[in-house]
Each structure stands twice: as structure tokens, then as C-alpha cells.
Amino acid sequence: MTQGSAAAPAASLVEVTGLEKSFGGQPVLRGVDLTVEAGTATVLLGPSGSGKTTVLRALNVLETPDRGRVRIGEARVDFSALPRDKGSRRREIKALRACSGMVFQSHHLFPHMTVLGNLIEGPIQVQGRPRDQAVADARVLLEQVGLGGREDAYPAQLSGGQQQRVGIARALALKPQVLLLDEPTSALDPELVGEVLGVIRDLAAEGWTLLIVTHEVRFARDVADQVLFLDQGVIAERGGPEVLTDPREERTRRFLARVLEAG
Amino acid sequence: MFLLLLVALALLSAPTQGASAASAAPRPVVRVGTEGTYPPFSYADPKTGDLTGFDIEVIRAVAQRAGWDLRFTKGTFDSLFPALDAGRVDLLADQITINPDRSAHYLFTTPYTYSHGVIVTAAGNHDITTLADLEGRSAAQSETSNWTQVAKDAGAKIQYVDGLDQAAALLAQGRVDATVNDNIAVLDYLATSGSTKIKIAGNAGNAVSKQAFVFRKSDAALRDQANQALATLADDGTLARISQKYFKSDVTVPNAGKVEVKASDTGRSTWQVVKDTAWPMLRGALKGTIPLTIVSFLCGLVIALAVALARMSSYGVLRVPARVYISIIRGTPLLVQLFIVFYGLPEIGVKLPSFLAACLALSLNVGGYAAEVIRASILGVPRGQFEAATTIGMDYWQSMRRIVLPQAARIAVPPLSNTLLSLVKDTSLASIVLVTELFREAQVAAAVSTRTMALYCVAALYYWVICYLVSLGQHALEKRVGRFAT
Numbered sequence: 001m002t003q004g005s006a007a008a009p010a011a012s013l014v015e016v017t018g019l020e021k022s023f024g025g026q027p028v029l030r031g032v033d034l035t036v037e038a039g040t041a042t043v044l045l046g047p048s049g050s051g052k053t054t055v056l057r058a059l060n061v062l063e064t065p066d067r068g069r070v071r072i073g074e075a076r077v078d079f080s081a082l083p084r085d086k087g088s089r090r091r092e093i094k095a096l097r098a099c100s101g102m103v104f105q106s107h108h109l110f111p112h113m114t115v116l117g118n119l120i121e122g123p124i125q126v127q128g129r130p131r132d133q134a135v136a137d138a139r140v141l142l143e144q145v146g147l148g149g150r151e152d153a154y155p156a157q158l159s160g161g162q163q164q165r166v167g168i169a170r171a172l173a174l175k176p177q178v179l180l181l182d183e184p185t186s187a188l189d190p191e192l193v194g195e196v197l198g199v200i201r202d203l204a205a206e207g208w209t210l211l212i213v214t215h216e217v218r219f220a221r222d223v224a225d226q227v228l229f230l231d232q233g234v235i236a237e238r239g240g241p242e243v244l245t246d247p248r249e250e251r252t253r254r255f256l257a258r259v260l261e262a263g
Numbered sequence: 264m265f266l267l268l269l270v271a272l273a274l275l276s277a278p279t280q281g282a283s284a285a286s287a288a289p290r291p292v293v294r295v296g297t298e299g300t301y302p303p304f305s306y307a308d309p310k311t312g313d314l315t316g317f318d319i320e321v322i323r324a325v326a327q328r329a330g331w332d333l334r335f336t337k338g339t340f341d342s343l344f345p346a347l348d349a350g351r352v353d354l355l356a357d358q359i360t361i362n363p364d365r366s367a368h369y370l371f372t373t374p375y376t377y378s379h380g381v382i383v384t385a386a387g388n389h390d391i392t393t394l395a396d397l398e399g400r401s402a403a404q405s406e407t408s409n410w411t412q413v414a415k416d417a418g419a420k421i422q423y424v425d426g427l428d429q430a431a432a433l434l435a436q437g438r439v440d441a442t443v444n445d446n447i448a449v450l451d452y453l454a455t456s457g458s459t460k461i462k463i464a465g466n467a468g469n470a471v472s473k474q475a476f477v478f479r480k481s482d483a484a485l486r487d488q489a490n491q492a493l494a495t496l497a498d499d500g501t502l503a504r505i506s507q508k509y510f511k512s513d514v515t516v517p518n519a520g521k522v523e524v525k526a527s528d529t530g531r532s533t534w535q536v537v538k539d540t541a542w543p544m545l546r547g548a549l550k551g552t553i554p555l556t557i558v559s560f561l562c563g564l565v566i567a568l569a570v571a572l573a574r575m576s577s578y579g580v581l582r583v584p585a586r587v588y589i590s591i592i593r594g595t596p597l598l599v600q601l602f603i604v605f606y607g608l609p610e611i612g613v614k615l616p617s618f619l620a621a622c623l624a625l626s627l628n629v630g631g632y633a634a635e636v637i638r639a640s641i642l643g644v645p646r647g648q649f650e651a652a653t654t655i656g657m658d659y660w661q662s663m664r665r666i667v668l669p670q671a672a673r674i675a676v677p678p679l680s681n682t683l684l685s686l687v688k689d690t691s692l693a694s695i696v697l698v699t700e701l702f703r704e705a706q707v708a709a710a711v712s713t714r715t716m717a718l719y720c721v722a723a724l725y726y727w728v729i730c731y732l733v734s735l736g737q738h739a740l741e742k743r744v745g746r747f748a749t
Binding site: 060062090094097098100101102108109110111112113121122125126127154155156170171174 | 647652653655656657658661665666670
């Protein structure tokens with residue numbers, strides 16, 4: 001399942017340039033540049049407050065960056081020069097959002113809908129797909145995340161790990177070009193982390209394009225094609241998975257030592 | 264939707280248009296304002312529940328002579344003049360005493376009752392026998408009654424009440440020192456209640472007071488017709504006959520002999536009174552309280568949702584009016600809101616029938632309170648839900664409708680049930696805008712039977728039953744909207 005086939009072969013699937021964002025005068029992102037190739041997994045690491053989550057949330061405009069450009073596939077938004085009129089601005093942002101799916105740290109499943117309802121909500125209500133087709137696709141996805149047969153359960157009836165796997169399936173149901181995962185295991189009990197990481201590993205193996213914020217260094221080593229180390233709002237180091245074993249930068253080294261010690 | 268409902272209701276309860284057309288139609292409809300709780304002048308017949316009394320019989324005789332069709336509207340005394348001003352009734356038949364102040368603003372017919380005022384005190388009170396003794400004492404009076412002015416002029420401190428039966432209760436309980444009222448009305452009360460706790464302590468001055476029907480200044484033609492009819496009825500002895508029936512003397516001419524009043528309501532046990540009143544009160548609940556509650560609550564919820572969303576809008580043009588609206592509704596008494604809608608709006612040309620006016624005022628009131636409940640409930644839905652809806656591509660309205668509001672509904676059920684329960688009881692205020700609902704029926708029955716305690720307990724029981732049913736509904740609804748939570 002190769003994603004982003006519509007993009008020109010030479011171009012990356014995701015391209016972010018000069019991203020800046022402040023909260024109440026406090027700069028959080030200070031010029032972030034990154035690219036993600038189609039079909040690869042990119043891991044975003046960094047100390048808390050370094051801006052990892054903000055980068056992710058800028059890609060689907062849950063936070064509106066102050067400056068910079070974001071392109072996913074053929075959708076692009078230049079936050080330094082947003083259209084004046086609200087209608088076109090909304091259209092641009094909507095088109096960009098449609099390219100990505102999001103998995104939240106604390107799943108944010110819709111508690112008033114069943115597992116199946118969560119999965120088909122977007123395809124039916126937003127993408128206007130026929131119900132039986134959306135249901136069939138959702139069942140395949142549920143099998144894939146190991147939750148076949150649980151489609152009529154409500155989120156509150158599931159364990160934390162199951163909930164997060166439904167969260168992943170819900171994001172995939174929209175067939176996004178890139179899947180954004182914001183610390184998908186941080187809110188889980190330790191014994192439930194494995195099942196969720198397993199599902200993500202499978203996705204990487206199937207060729208989904210993934211952008212993952214995580215503290216799980218060992219897991220990152222396994223799946224990452226690209227590692228980005230973010231510190232104080234800029235990317236301090238980037239490279240292949242070897243960054244995790246043999247970082248060039250001192251601050252990356254210190255961070256990894258701390259995390260591995262704690263983990 | 265709200266407007267549609269209003270229009271539909273307006274059509275259903277289309278008001279009988281008034282009597283300013285005295286010249287046009289062969290039989291004009293004349294709307295009469297009266298208390299219905301002022302025996303023996305205007306009260307509900309204890310056996311049939313129909314409106315009757317001295318004033319009612321006189322105005323019926325006048326209407327027959329003048330060729331009018333009558334429509335009676337019952338309201339507390341203090342609501343009668345506002346109703347006349349607002350064009351909701353065309354004349355008042357309620358022992359309205361002629362005085363200079365009223366004569367300046369209204370048109371009176373020739374008098375059909377000559378009486379005098381008396382001072383009433385508790386039986387054991389021997390300090391008060393003349394008006395001069397009222398100086399510095401407390402007196403229970405209806406706000407707009409001429410007897411109130413008499414008591415005020417004598418230097419009494421006024422405690423405002425709705426009618427003579429309330430004043431008598433306060434006297435018997437020792438909460439006030441006196442009340443000044445019409446001789447005949449007091450005699451009737453004494454005869455009916457058999458009360459030995461209060462007594463007539465003396466005359467309120469020597470002046471004879473004259474009572475007449477009263478019209479708006481603009482209805483001179485109607486007033487003249489009434490005067491002609493009254494003159495004929497005096498000549499042919501009809502007035503005297505009606506007076507004899509009620510008072511064993513002719514009070515329709517000056518210097519009547521001794522007035523005797525037989526009780527308007529005799530010999531019924533308290534249990535009988537309660538049994539006789541049970542159905543009228545239930546009818547008041549079914550035709551007044553319950554429909555008022557349902558219509559006002561539904562309209563109020565629609566208003567509340569719109570206002571809550573406006574209040575949270577990023578547009579100032581929506582946010583500011585919503586805040587102002589909520590602030591006004593929550594910052595002013597419901598009673599004042601009712602008066603403004605019912606008696607104030609007609610002055611700018613918006614004249615709604617009673618039921619509709621009450622619905623409008625109550626809906627607006629519910630809207631203001633429920634808006635804040637709904638806003639809090641929406642804010643109570645975790646922000647992540649909105650974000651999750653956004654990331655699956657929903658716009659504002661889709662997120663609201665599909666994701667946020669269904670969850671907010673669950674949070675809102677208990678507090679909105681409170682709003683609904685308050686509303687059930689607030690509908691009793693509609694009696695002051697002439698809607699005959701449960702509480703008004705209790706007042707009517709209490710006035711004629713004087714069994715205040717028993718009747719208000721029954722009214723309370725009815726309210727309690729309605730509210731109990733509402734709370735059962737609340738539990739069922741909570742289960743339903745909360746089925747996804749474990």
C-alpha cells in the first residue's frame with residue numbers, strides 16, 4: 001500500500017519549511033524544516049517543551065503556525081501569506097487536513113459512538129462514502145488492529161490499549177496520505193504499550209507514511225527510517241536510526257541517556 | 264421554529280377582537296374584566312363553577328339591553344386596570360369605586376352600587392374603631408384599590424395583598440392590624456367563612472362610595488350604551504331585583520336600608536370543597552399549567568441553544584447581544600418580564616393573547632437560564648473531542664451536531680431538569696396575566712369558600728405530582744443519553 005503516488009516521484013510527500021509559532025510571546029517553534037518521504041516512518045524526539053507536539057499539530061492546523069509553509073502531497077498552505085478572505089482560507093486548511101490522520105495521546109474516541117461508529121463517522125459524514133462500503137472497510141481495519149468482533153462495544157468498555165488501537169483505526173479509515181501519531185503510548189499502562197507499538201510496527205511494514213512523536217527509543221530504533229531530534233524549537237539533529245545509537249550532538253546524547261535511564 | 268410555533272398558537276387561540284367596533288357589528292363582543300374572587304360581587308358559583316355575583320348579573324342585564332355579547336376575563340384586582348389600559352378587556356365590572364383620580368383617566372357609567380367602607384380588625388382588637396386610629400398601624404390592601412388610598416390617607420402602613428380573603432387571613436393570624444374594604448364585601452366574607460376571628464370595627468369615614476362600570480376614554484360610545492341600559496334597568500326594577508336577591512335591600516340607589524348578606528357559599532364541608540375544586544384545578548393544570556410548561560420549555564430550549572452558541576461565537580456581533588440577553592433575563596424578575604410582555608408590548612402595538620404572552624415571557628426566561636446551562640455543558644465536553652472531530656475533517660456545525668452536542672446533552676440533562684421543574688412552578692405567575700391555570704383556580708375556589716389552607720395544599724399536591732412525573736422522565740432520559748458510559 002504505497003501512499004502519495006500522486007506526488008511527483010522526486011518530491012517528498014511532506015515538506016515543511018520555516019515553521020514558526022509562539023504562544024503568548026513565548027516562541028515554541030523557531031524555524032522548523034523537515035521532509036518526509038512517502039512510505040517511510042519518521043520519529044520526532046526531544047525533551048518536553050521542545051515543540052514536537054506543536055509540529056504535529058501544525059501539520060493538521062490544530063495549531064495555526066505564525067509563519068512557514070506546509071505541503072502534504074499536493075495540498076499546500078503558506079502560513080506567512082494566508083488568504084485574506086475567510087472562505088478561501090478555510091478551504092486551503094481543510095484540503096491540508098484531509099491529507100493526514102491523527103492519533104492522539106489520549107485517543108479522544110467519541111464516547112457516545114460504538115467502535116464501528118467511530119470508524120465510519122468520518123468516511124460517511126465528511127467524505128460522503130456509502131455506508132456499507134465504509135462499514136466493510138472499517139471491519140478490515142478492525143481485524144488489522146486486532147479488534148475484529150468488538151465493533152459494537154463502546155469506547156468505555158475497552159482497555160486503554162484497545163482504545164488506542166481503535167484510535168489508530170479511526171485515523172486510517174479516512175485513508176490519509178500520512179498518519180500523525182502524538183505520543184500514542186504515553187498515556188497507557190506499561191503492560192499495554194506493547195500491543196499498540198506492535199500495530200504501529202505493522203503499519204510501517206505495510207508502507208504507511210508515519211510521523212511519530214514518541215519517547216520509546218527502542219521502538220523508534222526498530223521502525224524509524226528517519227529520526228528528527230527537536231530542541232528548543234529547532235531541529236537539532238537529523239539522520240537515520242543511527243542517530244539513536246550514535247548521536248553527533250551533545251544535547252541529543254544527554255537526552256537519550258536520560259530517557260534510556262528512565263525507561 | 265419558535266416564530267412558527269407562536270404563529271400557530273396565535274391562530275389557534277385567535278383573540279376575539281374587541282368592542283371598539285360598537286357601531287359596526289350588530290352584536291359587538293364586549294370583553295369584561297373582573298376578579299372572579301370577590302364574593303358576592305364576582306365569584307365562581309361553588310356548585311357549578313360558573314362566574315356569578317351581583318356585578319356579573321348587572322353587567323349581563325346591561326349587555327342584554329345594549330345588545331352585546333360578553334366575554335369574561337378573570338384576573339387579580341391589580342391586573343384589572345393594566346388589562347383595561349392594554350386593550351385586553353373593554354370594561355371592568357368589579358365594584359370599581361369612582362374617585363377623582365380614576366375619573367381623570369377613565370370613563371365611568373352611572374353608579375350601580377352605593378356603599379361605604381368599613382374598617383376590619385381581628386376580633387380581639389379594641390384599639391381601632393375609626394380611621395384616625397389607623398395612624399401608624401399596618402393595613403392589608405390591594406395595591407390599586409381605592410380603599411388603599413383611604414387607609415393610606417389615614418396614615419396606615421400598607422401591606423399589599425391580592426384580595427380580601429388574603430387580607431382577612433393576615434388579620435386572623437395577627438400579621439396586620441386592619442384592612443379597609445367595602446361594607447358588603449366584608450359582610451359576605453363574614454357570612455361565608457363564619458369567621459369569628461375578625462370583625463367590623465367601624466366605618467371608614469362617613470362618605471358614601473359609589474361603584475360603577477369603567478371604560479377606556481376612547482370608548483365613550485360603549486359607555487353611553489351602558490348608561491342607557493342602566494337607566495332602563497333602574498326604571499323597570501331589574502337592578503332593584505338583583506340587589507334584593509343578594510343583599511335584601513336595594514344598594515343600587517343611595518341610602519339603602521340595612522344590608523343583609525347571605526353567604527355565597529354555605530354548608531359545604533372542607534372535604535366537599537376540596538372535592539368540588541379538584542376537577543377545576545386539574546382542568547387548570549391540563550389547560551394552563553401543562554401546555555404552558557411544554558410550549559415554553561421547548562421554545563426556551565431552542566432559544567437557549569441559539570444563544571449559547573452565539574455566546575461562544577468568535578464574532579462579537581453575536582456574542583455581545585447574547586451576553587446582554589442573558590444578563591437581562593437573569594437580572595430581572597420573571598414577574599416584571601411577564602408584565603412587560605403582557606402590559607408593556609401592547610403600547611408599542613404588539614398585543615398577544617394571554618396564553619401566548621405568558622408563553623413568550625416564560626420561553627424568553629427559560630432561554631436565558633438554559634443558555635448558560637447549555638454553554639456550560641458544551642464547555643464540559645473535553646476539548647479533545649472537538650479536535651478529534653476537526654482532524655477527521657468535520658467543520659464547526661458537523662462537530663457540534665454529531666460530536667459535541669450529543670455529549671453535552673448528557674451533561675445538560677440534570678441541570679435542564681431543574682430548569683424545567685422551576686418552570687412548572689413559575690407558570691403559576693401566569694395567573695397575573697389572566698391565564699387561568701392551576702394556581703388561579705385554587706385562588707378562585709379559596710375566595711368563595713374561604714378554605715384557604717386545604718385548597719392551597721391541594722394545589723401544592725398537584726404541582727408536586729407534575730414535578731414528580733418530570734423527575735421520573737429525567738431518570739429515564741439520563742439512562743438513555745448515558746448508555747454509552749460505564
